[in-house]
Amino acid sequence: MPSQNSRLNFQADELKFRQIIVLNDRAQINKFVTCTLKPGFNELVLKNLPSCLIHDSLRVEGKGNAKIHDFNFKNELVLDEESELEHMEKIAELKNVMKQNASKLNELEDRKGILKRRLKSMNLIVAQIGPGIMKTQEREQTIEVNEVTFSNIDKFFDAYNQKAVALTDERRAIDIDIAKTKLTIQEARIEKNGHINCKNSNRLEKNVYITLEADAETLIELDLIYYVHSASWTPSYDIRVDIKNSKMNLSYFGKISQHTGEDWVDAPLVLSTAKPSVKGKIPDLGLLDVRLFEKRRCVQNISHRTASGVFDPFWTDYRPCAAAPPQELGVGEDSRSLDVVVASEVTQSALSTEFKILREATIPNSTDEHKVTIGIVNLNPQLVHQTVPSKNSSAFLTASAINTSDLAFLAGQASIYLDNAFIAKTYLKDVSPGERFDCSLGVDTGIRIEYKPAKKYHQQAGFINKQSTNVTEQTIVIKNTRANAPILITMKHHIPRSVDEKIKVNLITPTATPFNAGEESNNEVVLPSEGAKLNSLNNLEWTVKVAQNSSQTLLIKYTIDHPKDEKIEFQEKF
Structure with missing residues (x-):
């Protein structure tokens, strides 16, 4: 060989x-x-x-x-011998700068001392003029004071003032030069030490x-x-909605940031959702003992509660975590149209998704983010109006769409454009292919909501077990000022829920469909139809159609029965 x-x-x-x-x-x-x-x-x-x-x-x-x-x-x-020689030459140059400025500083300090002594001597002379005259008078020596005397005194003080001002200005100029010289020496010392460290390292x-x-x-x-390390990517979106044609254009981007120390020039890129840093070990399960409860003082220590608020049986400090707000269901749509501009190839695996960018990209080494296109998807959204007049007397427009592409939308920031005008930024949640997602488009000023003051009155009934009845009537007027098309709008309103068997709540109007847990668990979401129903929080969802240039009045009426001598209170929970 x-x-x-x-x-x-x-x-x-x-x-x-x-x-x-x-x-x-x-x-x-x-x-x-x-x-x-x-x-x-x-x-x-x-x-x-x-x-x-x-x-x-x-x-x-x-x-x-x-x-x-x-x-x-x-x-x-x-x-690096060449680099070390450059450092030594620079160090010698900076030492010379420091030496020259040190000599200059000594000279300036000497001049400042001379000026200080001259000013002090002149001030002593002026201070002795008055006492000198008094001593002369005490020795019975006569001094003739006339205009010439005062003229000479004026000339003396004029000369003194001019000289004192000149000396003071010169001293201030020297102080400025001293400060500049000290700063030059300090900067040269810092730079010299930096070159020494570079040379020695x-x-x-x-x-x-x-x-x-x-x-x-x-x-x-x-x-x-x-x-x-020092490289990452995050998804971002531009969502453009055309209300007139009921179209949605979603541009899917990957924002890449890298400061690895080298430029990525003409690099074939793949954006992956894999997370190798996350440990894949199945957690161990220990032995769970049960014992008789021993009454003891509870010590608050939230570190003994799990992140999800699950009770730890070995600790008595348990306070349940607040429940996450329920996610409201969207509505159906016509999904016959699909138009995807492919800018990447999508590869699915058991644990991750990869987007192979079809065009090579150059990502320089910096902390700036650089955007590459993953894909552009055109959808047919259903535009839905919703209002919660007890909280805000506005009608909110929402675009509800189904992801009919093969791209998985990952959670990320989205910029929303309505009829080519930027309106807001929002956060898009994870959306799998075939899954519905909603995009808020803000307030529709063409829909006006009038939330009139509630009418409340009190009744009593019963001979033995007397009951009090509180009656509430709420009127809501919805007006569609648009002249082109009717709207379908869902109004949401509180209907109190009783948590005590002594309290009875009765919805008089409208007639609402009770909540059905089985329907709620169904993943199929359909277009909301006209009518009223109660959701899982016992809130009323009343969907009505309002013709163009017309209005509709909604009346909500419910009663609350309770023992006469008892008071009731309301508490809203999220």
């Missing part, structure tokens, strides 16, 4: 990308290199791999007439050594596959 040895060196950032799979918190990088091996053993060195590389993820594959014996990953110190370089054996000179293709 030939024994000739050769060594080939490659810079990792110069290798081409075969594929990049971006996950929610990392990325799998697949690079390849084509090279010619000589007979015998060959060593390939791939230098300067990204610093955020996950060591255990590294693997090597190849094609060609050769054998891979082994590969080793090494963190190696890099000594040895850079670590991540390198891979691969040993291959070839029987003859041959051309091979080698793949290097590894994971890196």
Whole structure:
């Protein structure tokens, strides 16, 4: 067997990308290199791999007439003599700057001291003028005070003022120069220390050594596959709704962020929903003992309650977590039309979904997000009006659609456009193919809701067990000011639910269909029909059709019976 040895060196950032799979918190990088091996053993060195590389993820594959014996990953110190010489020259230059400015600073401090002493001497002279005259008078020496005397005094003080102002201005200028000089010295010291640290620190370089054996000179293709941190992607959407034509255009994007230390140039991208960081181990189940309850003081410690609010039998501090708000069902639609602009290939597996972007992309190394298109889906939504007048006297428009594409919509931010005008941002939940989703389009100003003051009155009945009856009448007027088409609108309103057998609630009008748990569990959602029904929270959902340029009045009436001497209270829970 030939024994000739050769060594080939490659810079990792110069290798081409075969594929990049971006996950929610990392990325799998697949690079390849084509090279010619000589007979015998060959060593390939791939230098300067990204610093955020996950060591255990590294693997090597190849094609060609050769054998891979082994590969080793090494963190190696890099000594750059040219860079070290540049640091030394810069350090010497900065030291000279500091020395020159130190001399300048000493000179400025000396000038400042001289000015300070001159000002002090002048102030002493001025301070002695008055006392000098008084002493002369005490010695009975006469001084003739006339206009000449005052003129000389004025001239003296004018000269003093001019000189004092000049000296003060000069001292202030020197103070400014001193501050600038000190700042220059400080900046030079910081920069010098930075170059000293760079010169003294040895850079670590991540390198891979691969040993291959070839029987003859041959051309091979080698793949290097590894994971890196500091890369992620999130879904986002642009949802455009055309009310006139009842059309919805959903643009599905993947926003990629990476600061791995290298640019991804012309890279084939795959966006994956796999989560390798999530542990897949089945949780252990311990032994659950039951014992007699021992009365003791309850100590509040919420750390002993599970995240879902489930009771831990070994602790007495149990407070149930608030229930999640119920999700309201949407309505049906005509889903005959399907138009998908494919920008990715979708691959489903047991644990994840992958979107292979059909066009190569360049994602530079930065903290900015870069958007790639996964797909564009055209849907036929059903536009639905809903109102909760006791909370808000507005009619809200909702587009309800079924995902008739093969794309799984992942939870993410969505920008909503109504008739090409941006109206709001919302959050889209996970939507599987064939599943319905709702998109709020905001308030429809063409629908007006009048919530009139409730009429309430009190009655008494019974001879032995006297009962009190509270009667509530609520009038709601819905007006459709649009001239083009009628609307179907669902009005939601409270109907109190009794939690005490002594309290009876009776809905007088409208006649409502009672809640049916079996129907609620059915996944088939149909277009709401006219009529009234009670939902799982005992709230009234009254759907009516209002013709164009017309109005409709809804009357809700219910009674509450309770013992005469008892008071009732209302509590709203979510």
